Amino acid sequence: MLLAAFIVCLLTGCAGTRPISDVALGAGGAYLGNELSHGNPVATAAGAAGGVLVSEGLHHAAKTQSEKAFANGYDKGKSDAVKQQYWLYVSLQHQRNPTGVVRLYPVQLPEQRIDGVTFQPSTKYLRIEE
Numbered sequence: 001m002l003l004a005a006f007i008v009c010l011l012t013g014c015a016g017t018r019p020i021s022d023v024a025l026g027a028g029g030a031y032l033g034n035e036l037s038h039g040n041p042v043a044t045a046a047g048a049a050g051g052v053l054v055s056e057g058l059h060h061a062a063k064t065q066s067e068k069a070f071a072n073g074y075d076k077g078k079s080d081a082v083k084q085q086y087w088l089y090v091s092l093q094h095q096r097n098p099t100g101v102v103r104l105y106p107v108q109l110p111e112q113r114i115d116g117v118t119f120q121p122s123t124k125y126l127r128i129e130e
Contacts, residue, residue, distance in 0.1 A: 018059055025051035100130045 026048045033047020034040075104125040111121045 018055075021059070022052050022055045025055040027051070029054070102127065102129050104128075 029051025030044050030048035033050070034044040036047075037043030104127055107124050107126050109119070109122050109124060112119050
């Protein structure tokens, strides 16, 4: 009977370990509370509750760590996908044969006032590739 219970425990998934660890740590806490208090039932119950709380705390910490690792991996994957797309575009631009002519056309910008700032007249060059 004990062997069958052990085999069933081995075949359960990770979700099945939570009740097992709650029971095990609760029983361990109850044993420690009983031994340290020389059989006081209140201390035994407090030890069992403490063991279950420790088990739940460990499960919460593991879940939090797992979620954080998943989020970090997801962000890394998105970043890698964006980098891959960028380098694909760069590669495509390098493969293009520039057979056209590049010309620079001067554009005169007059003096203008924008949001209280006065910009002096200047010349900018517009690059046109044909």
